Amino acid sequence: MAIPARQEGRLRQRLRRLDVSKDERAELVERYAPLVKYVVDRLRLSLPASVDRDDLIGYGTIGLLEALDRFDGSRGVKFESYAVMRIRGAILDALRTLDIVPRSARSRARQIEQATRELFAEYGRMPTEDELAEHLGMTTSELQQAVSDAACVFLPLQSAHDPDDLTLEEQLADPAALEPAEVAADQDIKARITAALATLSERDRLIVSLYYYEELTMREISQILQISESRVSQILNRIRLQLRALLRERGVGEADVE
16 A cells, blocks of 8 residues: 655655564655665666666666665755755766776767767758768768667766755755855756757757657657667767767867756
C-alpha cells in the first residue's frame, strides 16, 4: 500500500533517526523508483551500448537510498530535485570507477567538433551528416557509428554527489533572489544557446525540442518520426557534439550548459 503524501515528510525524518521499519523504507524506495529510471534513461544517451541498464538502475538506487537518508527539507529544495542529483551522482561515481571512456572516443569527438567548426565557418550554418562525413573522409554510416562511439564523452568529469553541486534553481526556494549579475550572465548564456539551436536543421530542432523540452523518450520520438530508437540516439549525440563545438566558439563552457 502506497504511503500517503502527507506522511512522507514525517517518515523521512524518522528514517534519518533510523527508527523507520524495513517495510516503510521499502515503500519509500518503491514510491521514488521512477526517479531512478528517469535519470538512467536520460544518461543512457551518453553511454556505450555495452553498459547494462539494470546495472545503472542498481547504482541509481544506491543514490536514492542516500537521498532518503540525507535529505534536509530546511534548505528549501524539493525532495525530487535532491534525489535526482543524488541518483545521478551515484551513477556517475560508479561509472568513473569503470573507466568507460576510451581515449579513442575522446579523440573522435574532438575530430567531429573541429569539422563542425570548420564547416560552420564555411557554410554559415550547421553542416549536415553527409557534409560532415565527406569532410572527415568517412561514409555517412561510418560517421553515425563514430558519433555513437563518442557518446560517452558527455559524462561530466566533476562529481555530482555533493549537495553544494545543486543548480541555483534547485538550491534557492525563491529564484527571484538571484543577484542581478547572475541573472544577466544566465540570460546571456541562454541567448547564445538559443542562437546556436537556430543553426540546426528543422528536423534536428524538432528532435531537440521533443527530447529536452517536451521530455519525450527516445521511443516516443522514434514513433513520431518513424525512425529507430538507435537512430534518434545517434542524431541527439551528433547534435550535442555539434552544439558543443559551436558554443565553445561562442564562449559557453560545458559547466554553463550542464
